[in-house]
Amino acid sequence: MLDKLNTHHHGNLHEALIVAGIELLNEGGMHALTLRKCAARAGVSHAAPAHHFDGLNGLLAAIVARGFQQFTEAMVGEREKAAKDPFSILCAICRGYLKFAITNEALFNLMFSPQMQDLEDNNSQRELPDAYQVLRDACAPFKHGSNGAAGTELMVWSLVHGFAQLTRKNRVHPDKHTTDDTNFDNILRDLKLELV
């Protein structure tokens, strides 16, 4: 039992399949993510994943859950490195947000794709609140607009999310491709958020 080579059991196939899936996602996009390729990369037959996930959708849901963990870590990681005033923290959160969206493009898109949102509603997995709470905390110190705290959160959340979607390939500004994530600080500044 010391070496598991040539054994029938994999040991930790559940985890291996998730990792393989995220790898495939990063390498070749959503199109390259396949149940059979995940199995092959984990060194296992094509039908093995069925014993660990409820089909492809189950694996996708697990990958998305893992993605939200890393997503939260990306935001918190930037927050740790930033200055401790509210506006710097908010900028750092958004920087982590955009950094993750750019670094893990396909995964990010999968996480927020409509089919995944449907799956989550059915399974009520609710990984999002962790990531959302990070952003909520960053919005808390600011004065709220006409829609209360939820309005401020929704505004910042929509803004950074839309920015992430739109600036992937200079979609918005074909002429001048200066839409780096550094520019987002200026957009946040234009919101003229006031401390409470």
Next chain:
Amino acid sequence: MLDKLNTHHHGNLHEALIVAGIELLNEGGMHALTLRKCAARAGVSHAAPAHHFDGLNGLLAAIVARGFQQFTEAMVGEREKAAKDPFSILCAICRGYLKFAITNEALFNLMFSPQMQDLEDNNSQRELPDAYQVLRDACAPFKHGSNGAAGTELMVWSLVHGFAQLTRKNRVHPDKHTTDDTNFDNILRDLKLELV
């Protein structure tokens, strides 16, 4: 040649395939959009589409192009019905934006999916500018922030786009599901845009 029944030629297969594709998209989501099903719905064999589009990607590109046309029409349609002051016009544009995103969920997601953006870059089709110009015009009357006119446009564009993505299934506010498109007017108000 008066009736084309039982004839070898379809007559307008190109258009029929696009229409069939959008129908399938609305009925069953991205998962239901299939080259073979489009062909079947158009009453034609499974390999016929290859003579009108460059494979599935070609059909998708055509569907996306059609989608952007309808997208622009949705925004312009709301603008026509609105009052003529700049802020009402901007609200109307966003209302059309969100209306289209909600009504054509799968199509909207396809339009802004990364793979489509890649395809457009290769083909340089550039249907987006039409829709973007509508939003640009609506932003023009307002004073610009630290990033100039492009910054204002990007801010509004990101905001409404992110809002559309996030409020599809009450993703943002699991507790209170009051994120109608009417609330977006309040968010726009909180931007405190000033006339130039």
Next chain:
DNA sequence: CTTATATATTGACACTGTCAAGTTTATGAT
């Protein structure tokens, strides 16, 4: 040691997109 259960394999099925080759229809030149 025997039994039982979780784990993985094999094989099959209905799909998918794509390609090559053949068939029918329309068009155009002589």
Next chain:
DNA sequence: ATCATAAACTTGACAGTGTCAATATATAAG
């Protein structure tokens, strides 16, 4: 008018895909 050519569509095949049923193997329990 006749024939050649091109366009439109069909047929058949191929490699992949997800999923299911049946099978084999390894681990665990009694």
